[in-house]
Amino acid sequence: MKKKILPVIFILLIFSLSIYSQTQSAQDASKLNNQLVSGVFERKSITILPLTLPQSQNYYDEIVKGVDKIQPTGRFDNNFISKLSMAKAQGNFIKQNLQSFNYDKDKEILIQSLINSGVLTEIIKSSSNLDSLRARIQRSKKRIVISALEDAKIREPKVGDILKLISNTFIAIPLLNNIETKNNITNAVGNFLWFQVDISNVGNDDWDGTMPKLEKVDLKLVNQKDASISSNFALLSDELFSSDEEEKNLPADKKAARNFGKAIINMAMTMEEFKVRATIQDVEDGIRIDIGKREGVYLDQGYKVFEQRLTPDNKPYSQYMGFIRVDKVADNEVKFDALSSCYTIIPGGFEAGHIITSHDQSFDILIRPQYKQVFIPKEFGYGIIYSNSGVFKSDVSEVYNAELAVLVNAARVVNMTQFFIGVSGFIGLPNYEKVGTISGLEINTPLIYGGNLVIQKKFWLYRTALSFEAQVGAQTLSLTGKVKDIFNKEVEWEYNTGWNLSAAAGVGFEFAISPDINFGLEVGYSYVLSPLEVKIKVGDKEETYKKDDNKLFWNTNKLDDLQLGGLKLGAKLSISLPPLF
Amino acid sequence: MKLKLFSVMIIFLAVIYLGCGSSVPPNPMPVSKEITCIESISGKSYKYLAWGIGEDNQAAERDALKSALWGAIVGGGAGNCVALMNASERAKANDFLYNFFSDDSQWQQYVRSSNQGRIDADKRLKMSDGRVKLGIEAIVDIKMLREDLEARGVIGGMRIGN
Secondary structure, three states: OHHHHHHHHHHHHHHHHHHHHHHHHHHHHHHHHOOOOOOOOOOEEEEEOOEEOHHHHHHHHHHHHHHHOOOOOOOEEEOOOOHHHHHHHHHHHHOOOOOOOOHHHHHHHHHHHHHHHOHHHHHHHHHOOHHHHHHHHHHHOOOOOOOOOOOOOOOOOEHHHHHHHHOOEEEEEEEEEEEEEEOOEEEEEEEEEEEEEEEOOOOOOEOOOOOOOOOOEEEEEEEEEEEEEEOOOOOOOHHHHOOOHHHHOOOHHHHHHHHHHHHHHHHHHHOHHHOOEEEEEEOOOOEEEOOOHHHOOOOOOEEEEEEEEEOOOOOEEEEEEEEEEEEEOOOOOOOOOOOEEEEEEEOOOOOOOOEEEEEOOOEEEEEEEEEEEEEEOOOOOEOOOEOOOOOEOOOEEEEEEEEEEEEEEOHHHHOOOOEEEEEEEEEEEEOOOEOOOEOOEEEOOOEEEEEEEEEEEEEEEOOEEEEEEEEEEEEEEEEEEEEEOOOOOEEEEEEEOOOEEEEEEEEEEEEEEEOOEEEEEEEEEEEEOOOOEEEEEEOOEEEEEEHHHOHHHHHHOOHHHOEOOEEEEEEEEEEEOOOOO | OHHHHHHHHHHHHHHHHHHHHHHOOOOOOOOOOEEEEEEEEOOOEEEEEEEEEEOOHHHHHHHHHHHHHHHHHOOOOEOOOOOOOOHHHHHOOHHHHHHHHHOHHHHOOOEEEOOOOOOOOOOEEEOOOOOEEEEEEEEEEHHHHHHHHHHHOOOOOOOOOO
16 A cells, blocks of 8 residues: 555655646746846846954864865955955955854844944955946947947947946855864854945036045945855865865864855846846847857856836836846857857746846755666565565565656756756665564665765756766665564664666756746666675664675575666656755 | 617728728838937048837837937937037928938938947847837948938028028
């Protein structure tokens, strides 16, 4: 009965998740539909200013080193201030002697200490130096004069444009409270705070090229999150492929502190203020967009598409249309007006003029219930569990698997769109009948479990993908239970086939429910080597029996005929997570 | 008999209606006329931010160009660009303007888009009736337009004594 219920539960789970995700997508779309999504990409300046509470000030230098390791991206202007100013800000904040930090309670103390230390003035001066302002004004212009005969001028900036650039200055504060170790895992615990410079004065006059007078400058909180960053944290997929020997050898507490400094930038990827925005320029020859390398666009980056609309009473709003990904990044640092090209994941009748906003993702979690054909001879367990028979009433030919995989989009590494690599683990429940019961012997449900390395490639055509997958790994068949020993004491036992190498290949279809959720079906075949050894553990005593030394045992248990691989059919639900920290 | 007569009348009216509908030419006049003067370029051209309305992007851009030209000739937009026609000239120019905008070879020589085929961010909207509203920067050659309109007698010249 249990075995029949399990596949039903799996299927119900998948369909519930599908319905839930559709509801969520509709709700998200409806929320966005009431807002106006702008397509204007204004490049922001970011200054990262690490701080710590007094009890963790020993880790300040590590956090600063972590911040220094953050790779620059074309999405922001990274603004660097002197280490001396950063240290002054830290020193001033430490003097406030806060033992814990709660933003609602302590925000005035934080902001005042930054203003009093002079670091806010330096940040504004540095981010709004005239050369930077002139360069950013130039980059924000979309057309350049390309011919001497063309006498069209580009509108000169107003003072208001310059003040807008200055107030596009953001300060990110990774504020470390404590380093904590629990269950052998070390975490840096604190807060990630994002502030925007708030300038009160406005200006409609033409800009004369000098620094405008700033009447009142304040800080406005735009985002904050409690953060707990592990010493094992890896930022996005790039970190998995980089090597830093010095960092690898750091003790866990320093590594956690360093990761704490690095991790704050991930938060920027999901903040509305920093999303890359653009306009679709062409849909005739593929989808082409007016951003590229200069804005930090990367291969396979996802973008949501919106259409700006007017209500009958002329109120503007944005309608979500669909989802696209980049398949060719334009080098617009060399050719100013080069266009990147995209392919469609979720179609929506795209037209030139539609607005796009970036939708960054990190890992994909795959949930896969499967039906698999196997061959487990009924003689399995002969002489071990029962003296004159195997465990099963008849040969077992079916297994119900639940697999969980974590995949990373490796497009940027292999220069191929929709190419994923990752790992998976699964548990399988054979569909079997036990021979019988013996008093004092408890046999649990047999399990097949294992892990794989996975590579996957998808080809998309209008919301549907054809996916190809290969796996290599190892798996084992395990029987466990309890038995009473000669002293009538209950001891646990285990009989398993050791780790058997496996390889699998499969093909499937996926349907994009939303930019983050795909649902699909797949078919494949796996091959698993027959066991070369078995392990038997009773209580604390474990013994390994190798095939070459135990031919009789192999024959009576028909272990050469054991085949844990076979044809597999299943469903899959794929959920893409936002950049994590 | 009455039913027969009624049916004949309905058919007759339907034929008249469809026939009239099929023979009405599209209105060549700009629809939007929503413009903002951005600047004068060396005194020879005006640059406008012009909004156009049409069935698709192309039609909306065409309407935006016409609207910019309309603004240069007749006025009515925001900003400091001075229209070529005064009030009395405008009152007498209805037929001229209709014929002017009906002939693409006439009006297109005076106005062009400086967008170079690009659509600027936040300059395209879909209206509630399904039409597209598109904003472009349009440059009107005021010098050439004034000379041609003066030569045609549509506007008075700027010479002393004229």
